[in-house]
Amino acid sequence: MRALFIHIKRLFLLGTVTVLISSCAKPKTELILLGTVHQPIENFNADSLYNILVRISPDVILYEVDSSFFTDQFEFNTSWKSNEYKATSKYTDQNKVIIRPYDFTGRNEYRKAIGARPTDGLAKALLDSLYQTGLLNPADQLQYESYLQVNDTLNALAYYGAASFNNPATDSIAQSRQQLQYESLAKIMEQYPVFSDIHYQMENGDSISFLDGYKRAGEFWKMRNEAMSKHILHFVNTFPGKRILVLNGFFHRYYLNKLLLPVCNEHDFVIKNFDEY
Structure with missing residues (x-):
């Protein structure tokens, strides 16, 4: 009987220690990748985003700009009309939260410097013109129409609120859209000499073909996301x-998600969706 009592006491003490260890364990870092729409539209605006911020109650907000948009004290040095700026400004007025920039440093200037912009838009406009006037061959026409369909589907989802563009199904459509834009459309452009023949003069005096500028835009899309995840x-x-x-x-x-999910365990964090709060 005494032996049984001692055994039970040991189990109780062991359970107590386990509970104490569990309660003292370091909390897991939570990372919420909140997809947004930058400008106010139906069912998503600054107020919508502000309400999500209140629900999540973050300790840290990472903002999609680089450090040039902040002071040395990490305060905004400019203002925008974007949903993110209005919602974040309102939230920080009422709550203590850390704000940090995480975008590719000097993204807009870099795109211009490598000739990716505005040639990406010019090349795409030219491709659309060839499509509209029936100058693409049937296979290329079908491929371009696939891009238009996926693009329209993705953009339409933005009008149904945050839940509609923060889920795996929409992520999959976004991935298809970007692959079509930067890979499939570039392959179409390679078939038509006009994209190599027309050049844009850059600010440094050099020129770049529409085709090369468009390809550089695709390369930058990868570089930017890799820098952001880093x-x-x-x-x-x-x-x-x-x-x-x-x-x-x-x-x-x-x-x-694609870049961060594989390293969750290595860096001891979990990725959560906004609707889990």
Whole structure:
């Protein structure tokens, strides 16, 4: 009987120690990749985003710009009319939260410097003109129409609210859309000499063909998402155990998930969706 009592006592003490260890364990870092739409539209505006911020109650908000948009004290040095700026500004007025930039440094200037912009838009406009006037061969016409259909489907989802563009199904459509834009359309352009023959003069005096500029835009899409994910991981390691909200235009969400999910265990964090709060 005494032996049984001692055994039960040991089990009780062991359970108590286990509970104490569990209660003292370091909380897991939570990363929420919140896809957004930058400008107000039906069913998603600054107020919609603000309400989501209140629900999540983040410790850290990562903002889709680079450090040039912040002071040395990480305060905004400019203002925008975007949903993110209005919602974040309202939230920080009422709550203590850390704001940090995480985008590719000097993204707009870099795109211009490598000739990716505005040639990407010019090349795409030229391709659309060839399509509209019936100058694409049947196979290329079908491929371009596939892009238009996926693009329209993805953009339409933005009008149904945050839940409609923060889910795996929409992420899959976004991935298809970006692959069609930067891979399939580039292959179509390669078949038509006009895209190699027409050049755009860059600010440094050099010129670049529409085709090469468009391809560089596709390369930059990969570079930018890789840089963003690298910066996000930096903040995951800087703020362990915190709830980190990443504001991102929802076309990026699939790519960030693809890059970050494989390293969750290595960096000790979990990725959660906004509707889990």
